[in-house]
Amino acid sequence: MNCSEAAECVSALFDGEPISREAAAHLAGCEACRARLNNYAVMGAELRDVASAAAPQAIPEGHWKLAGPAAATDWLTKWRGTMRIPRFAFALMLIAIFALSGGLALVKARPGGNGPWLLLTFKVPPNGKVMHCSTKTDHETEVCSLGVLDLPGHIWISVRFIKREGERVQLAIKNVYHDPAAAQRELNGETAQAALRNVLTQEYWLEPDRTLGVQVAGLGTIIVSGQFREREPVMANDPQEPLDPEPDEFRLLYPVLIRDNQVVVNLAGGSATATGSEPAVVLFSPGLGRFIFSPVPFQGAIQAKVQASQVSFILEGKEYLLLTGAPITRSEHVWVLHQPDWRRPASESNASAGPFIESAGSVQVFLKTE
Amino acid sequence: MGAHVAGDHELWERIRERDASAFEAFYRENAARLCAYLRQIVGNAQAAEDVMQETFTQMWRSPNGFRPDLGTLRGYLFGIGRKRAAEWWRKRERAPEQQGEKRVEESAEGTASFSAIGDAFARLAEDQRSLLWLREVEGQSYAELAEILQIPVGTVKSRLFAAREELRHIWRSSGSGARSEK
Numbered sequence: 001m002n003c004s005e006a007a008e009c010v011s012a013l014f015d016g017e018p019i020s021r022e023a024a025a026h027l028a029g030c031e032a033c034r035a036r037l038n039n040y041a042v043m044g045a046e047l048r049d050v051a052s053a054a055a056p057q058a059i060p061e062g063h064w065k066l067a068g069p070a071a072a073t074d075w076l077t078k079w080r081g082t083m084r085i086p087r088f089a090f091a092l093m094l095i096a097i098f099a100l101s102g103g104l105a106l107v108k109a110r111p112g113g114n115g116p117w118l119l120l121t122f123k124v125p126p127n128g129k130v131m132h133c134s135t136k137t138d139h140e141t142e143v144c145s146l147g148v149l150d151l152p153g154h155i156w157i158s159v160r161f162i163k164r165e166g167e168r169v170q171l172a173i174k175n176v177y178h179d180p181a182a183a184q185r186e187l188n189g190e191t192a193q194a195a196l197r198n199v200l201t202q203e204y205w206l207e208p209d210r211t212l213g214v215q216v217a218g219l220g221t222i223i224v225s226g227q228f229r230e231r232e233p234v235m236a237n238d239p240q241e242p243l244d245p246e247p248d249e250f251r252l253l254y255p256v257l258i259r260d261n262q263v264v265v266n267l268a269g270g271s272a273t274a275t276g277s278e279p280a281v282v283l284f285s286p287g288l289g290r291f292i293f294s295p296v297p298f299q300g301a302i303q304a305k306v307q308a309s310q311v312s313f314i315l316e317g318k319e320y321l322l323l324t325g326a327p328i329t330r331s332e333h334v335w336v337l338h339q340p341d342w343r344r345p346a347s348e349s350n351a352s353a354g355p356f357i358e359s360a361g362s363v364q365v366f367l368k369t370e
Numbered sequence: 371m372g373a374h375v376a377g378d379h380e381l382w383e384r385i386r387e388r389d390a391s392a393f394e395a396f397y398r399e400n401a402a403r404l405c406a407y408l409r410q411i412v413g414n415a416q417a418a419e420d421v422m423q424e425t426f427t428q429m430w431r432s433p434n435g436f437r438p439d440l441g442t443l444r445g446y447l448f449g450i451g452r453k454r455a456a457e458w459w460r461k462r463e464r465a466p467e468q469q470g471e472k473r474v475e476e477s478a479e480g481t482a483s484f485s486a487i488g489d490a491f492a493r494l495a496e497d498q499r500s501l502l503w504l505r506e507v508e509g510q511s512y513a514e515l516a517e518i519l520q521i522p523v524g525t526v527k528s529r530l531f532a533a534r535e536e537l538r539h540i541w542r543s544s545g546s547g548a549r550s551e552k
Contacts, residue, residue, distance in 0.1 A: 007531065007535070008527070008528065008531040010531075011527070011530055011531035011534050011535075012527055012531075015505070015512070015530070017512065017527065036538075039538050039541075039542075040534055040538070043487060043506075043534070043537055043538065043541065044506045046486075046487035046488075047487055047488075047491060047502065047503075047506045047507060048506060048507055049487075050487060050488040050491065051406055051503070051507040059397075059398060059401045059402050060401070060419060060423075062394070062397045062401065062423070062426055063423040063426070063427055064393065064397065064423070064426040064427045064429075064430040064431075065390070065394075066427075262528075262532055262535075263525075263528050263532075264532070266521075266522070266524075266525050266528070268522055268525075286495075286496065286497050287495030287496060287497045287498065288495075343460075344460065354519075354520060354521075
């Protein structure tokens with residue numbers, strides 16, 4: 001083992017984390033690695049000094065005292081106290097209203113389970129096309145989204161996990177359908193985030209052994225079913241997806257981006273697939289900016305080498321290697337554009353602040369929103 | 371550790387039951403630390419205090435989402451704070467003309483009070499500052515960092531290494547680190 005291989009272990013060792021025997025043996029006899037460890041210790045101590053100096057001298061009065069409890073709690077308290085009709089009848093009435101207004105339909109039994117991953121299956125009219133996405137059911141912020149671009153017309157769906165009670169799962173679902181004429185105006189496709197920006201969210205309960213129907217204006221009812229899994233489906237968007245990409249498919253599954261031998265983005269749970277004449281996938285990480293990848297040339301992009309599940313390129317004098325969980329494209333080349341200063345538009349301010357991956361049927365969609 | 375988790379769990383239950391004295395004690399214990407952390411992310415003291423106040427207000431108004439088995443209550447608080455700070459940045463980006471004016475003030479304010487390491491630290495990317503601060507100053511464990519930042523533990527390890535190396539590089543370039551090593 002040499003110093004560069006052991007370097008990450010120095011950091012782990014400094015944090016009291018276990019390291020391999022080989023790394024420990026190297027560190028014991030290496031002057032340079034001990035100097036690195038010493039640097040870390042000095043930096044840490046000085047940083048804590050900075051922290052002491054930066055801490056506010058006086059603690060301000062807490063504004064939280066001025067805030068009442070959330071409105072929902074008030075409503076609940078009032079409801080409990082002033083109910084004048086039998087609660088059972090009221091509950092039935094609520095269920096009826098929900099079922100009528102939300103287009104909720106319980107159709108047929110589905111298998112259940114206890115794993116933390118929920119594989120959602122969408123059966124989309126008019127031809128019953130089946131799509132999938134998966135979400136984890138132990139984080140409130142988990143979102144999965146998908147688009148179907150060849151219905152005819154386009155539909156965009158996003159699902160946000162809200163909470164889980166046993167095998168019941170509450171989901172917030174957004175959808176929008178663009179008929180063929182509207183889809184034409186969409187510049188060959190759009191991102192899910194942009195298409196769903198102004199769409200209202202509907203909340204549903206997905207019950208065990210049931211499916212639910214989600215009404216889509218202009219299209220009909222999508223039948224949604226769910227299946228718990230112990231692990232994330234290997235192909236989150238389609239468990240039946242073959243290893244070989246389709247001719248017009250461009251996909252980045254679970255990408256890891258390495259710059260000069262250091263991992264700078266690791267989207268272990270993220271993947272995106274695009275199909276179309278100019279398919280593209282973007283990878284964003286705070287502090288690093290946005291990378292746009294496409295198998296077709298586009299303005300400002302450089303040509304990269306693609307081999308099965310790897311893309312390599314040199315940008316600004318740094319060597320990049322993108323590794324993914326499956327072959328990316330049937331094309332022989334991939335084009336890459338790095339936008340280090342790119343930030344989410346203000347209109348998407350409710351989106352997660354962390355790294356993300358997103359796809360579009362046309363690379364122009366991303367260039368347009370720059 | 372077990373006692374700590376039990377303490378957090380009890381405190382959390384009291385907060386959920388709208389026990390203002392329990393929340394006041396929690397506020398007193400953590401407000402200054404959270405404010406110092408947020409200052410590293412948002413860059414100036416006034417904004418950090420605003421975000422800190424919003425963070426506590428959100429936690430008091432909607433006390434849900436904390437899971438004692440995944441980390442400490444302080445870690446959960448810092449996780450909310452980090453998200454509020456990210457929202458603050460996004461709102462700022464809507465008004466670029468104000469942003470330009472304020473950045474000058476922030477730089478001056480920051481430089482005046484920072485040492486050489488503080489200077490180097492201020493030049494790191496926001497996510498690296500956030501991560502290093504939580505680890506070095508707040509002493510959050512790898513598991514807690516994974517929960518706060520919503521990333522896998524293995525990523526915490528590699529990102530911490532990358533952040534330390536970047537800080538070390540900047541620090542040594544300034545001359546201070548090189549002297550320390552000798």
